[in-house]
Amino acid sequence: MTTTNAALFERATRVIPGGVDSPVRAFRAVGGTPKFFASAQGAYVTDADGKKYLDFVGSWGPLILGHSHPVAVKAVQDAAALGMTYGAPCKGEVELAERVVAAYPGLEQVRFVSSGTEATMSAIRLARGATGRDLIVKFSGCYHGHADHLLVAAGSGLVTHGQPSSAGVPADFAALTRVLPLDDEAKLKALFAAEGNKVAAVIIEPIPANNGLLLQRPEFLKLLRKLTQESGTLLIFDEVISGFRVGFGGAAALYGITPDIATFGKVIGGGLPVGAYGGSRAVMKHIAPEGPVYQAGTLSGNPVAMAAGLATLKVLEQDKAFVRLEELGAQLESELAPVLKAAKSPCGFVRVGSIGWIALQAGTVRSAEVLDNGAGERYKPVFHGLLDRGIYVAPSAYEVMFLSLVHTPAEITRFTQALGEVLAG
Ligand SMILES: *Cc1c(COP(=O)(O)O)cnc(C)c1O
Numbered sequence: 001m002t003t004t005n006a007a008l009f010e011r012a013t014r015v016i017p018g019g020v021d022s023p024v025r026a027f028r029a030v031g032g033t034p035k036f037f038a039s040a041q042g043a044y045v046t047d048a049d050g051k052k053y054l055d056f057v058g059s060w061g062p063l064i065l066g067h068s069h070p071v072a073v074k075a076v077q078d079a080a081a082l083g084m085t086y087g088a089p090c091k092g093e094v095e096l097a098e099r100v101v102a103a104y105p106g107l108e109q110v111r112f113v114s115s116g117t118e119a120t121m122s123a124i125r126l127a128r129g130a131t132g133r134d135l136i137v138k139f140s141g142c143y144h145g146h147a148d149h150l151l152v153a154a155g156s157g158l159v160t161h162g163q164p165s166s167a168g169v170p171a172d173f174a175a176l177t178r179v180l181p182l183d184d185e186a187k188l189k190a191l192f193a194a195e196g197n198k199v200a201a202v203i204i205e206p207i208p209a210n211n212g213l214l215l216q217r218p219e220f221l222k223l224l225r226k227l228t229q230e231s232g233t234l235l236i237f238d239e240v241i242s243g244f245r246v247g248f249g250g251a252a253a254l255y256g257i258t259p260d261i262a263t264f265g266k267v268i269g270g271g272l273p274v275g276a277y278g279g280s281r282a283v284m285k286h287i288a289p290e291g292p293v294y295q296a297g298t299l300s301g302n303p304v305a306m307a308a309g310l311a312t313l314k315v316l317e318q319d320k321a322f323v324r325l326e327e328l329g330a331q332l333e334s335e336l337a338p339v340l341k342a343a344k345s346p347c348g349f350v351r352v353g354s355i356g357w358i359a360l361q362a363g364t365v366r367s368a369e370v371l372d373n374g375a376g377e378r379y380k381p382v383f384h385g386l387l388d389r390g391i392y393v394a395p396s397a398y399e400v401m402f403l404s405l406v407h408t409p410a411e412i413t414r415f416t417q418a419l420g421e422v423l424a425g
Contacts, residue, residue, distance in 0.1 A: 004049050005034075005047055029397070030383045030396070051390070053387070054390060054414065056415065057392055057393065061240075061267065062269060064267050064354070065405050069311075069312075072315070074311075086303060090301065090306070095306070096268075101278065104252060104278070105249050106252070106280060107278045107280075108279070110276050111276065111284070113300050114273045115145070116263065116266065117145025119240065119276055119277045124149060125293055127201030129293035131232065131233070133197075133200035135195065136149060136176065137203070138177060138179055140367070140368045141371070142182070143205070143210035144205070149176060150203070161178065162174040185220060188223065188224065188227065197232065199228075201235070201236050202234075204237065205239075206239065206257070206259075207251045209242065210398075212400070213350040221257050222257060236262070243264040244264070244268055244313065245353065245402075246353040269309045270308035270312030272302075272305035272309070273302075324405060329353055329354050342423075344423065345378060347361065348362065354402060361374075376396070378397070381422065
């Protein structure tokens with residue numbers, strides 16, 4: 001029997017490359033047919049065949065309030081009725097910018113764009129324009145969207161020149177990006193000693209959450225802040241996941257480290273397409289129309305998207321939201337501990353607030369270099385076992401799970417029990 005899901009996917013593959021508009025959605029890492037979602041409410045998504053899943057993907061991070069929170073939906077409906085887009089300034093931009101600037105350490109100005117990719121791409125251009133330098137540094141294992149100079153992997157040998165990690169990225173572009181391992185102070189110091197004065201910016205996910213959850217030692221981040229400061233290099237915290245997810249001040253407040261530029265996305269748009277980048281007035285004055293660094297967007301600061309972001313931040317400000325998210329996370333962590341211990345092969349759980357990662361490997365993992373390649377294969381039955389039990393987690397071993405304000409303690413327990421069954425085989 002052909003399911004509606006399978007039929008939709010079959011149609012999709014004819015007119016959309018791989019049948020999806022973002023690669024990881026295609027289930028290539030876990031096998032099987034991706035689920036087409038028809039609706040979602042609270043902590044649950046419903047697929048095209050009418051099957052309901054308890055959702056821990058949350059659209060990869062934005063849905064900290066859960067799906068279709070009534071306050072956000074009302075705000076979006078009201079805004080849309082007034083106008084879908086103006087191509088001119090609107091009050092929502094001012095209100096959201098005021099909130100973001102007030103919340104985040106060191107931020108005085110912020111520019112809204114339409115995705116996280118645009119935010120990091122613009123932040124890099126800003127850093128190059130502000131410093132007059134061309135080189136940038138990124139860390140392997142961190143993801144910053146799909147702009148050319150950030151789709152770069154470490155080169156081989158001692159040379160830190162990057163190699164394109166996607167076809168279509170010119171080697172000459174990648175050569176301007178240096179790639180370092182996370183958690184390696186010696187390599188970081190060596191790079192700054194050799195060419196620190198040529199580096200426009202270092203970009204890092206201060207909470208790397210796109211390749212497992214590679215929590216950094218605060219000392220490493222502090223060293224990074226010190227070295228960048230000393231060499232006139234701008235430090236960019238890519239907080240597209242962690243911003244307004246681990247607290248209002250993101251990782252910057254969590255670690256007490258203020259970057260020069262911060263990028264946002266995901267939660268800040270409450271499920272609508274919003275990205276943002278910001279910094280001090282002294283840095284942001286380089287952006288057009290004030291300065292010579294060009295950056296623009298037809299739909300930037302879109303009134304409907306601003307309303308969704310604003311509603312999300314307002315709800316987060318009430319009801320001790322981050323206290324509650326921490327409680328849910330702590331419950332998940334403590335309930336998972338015996339389950340993971342009893343599992344047949346080594347596994348662990350890494351968590352910060354409402355972001356969690358089930359590591360199908362032993363030991364502490366702080367860099368992409370020590371990620372176990374075999375985890376992908378071991379994850380397949382885990383993913384499908386959970387899916388069969390009506391639980392939706394990311395279709396990749398190296399993606400994190402997100403808790404939202406609408407997850408209940410009972411649902412956390414349901415997840416833990418299901419995972420226990422699946423891991424017991
Ligand atoms: C998701 C993500 C991006 C890219 O955001 P998009 O909205 O998908 O373009 C950039 N940086 C980080 C840390 C992300 O998690």
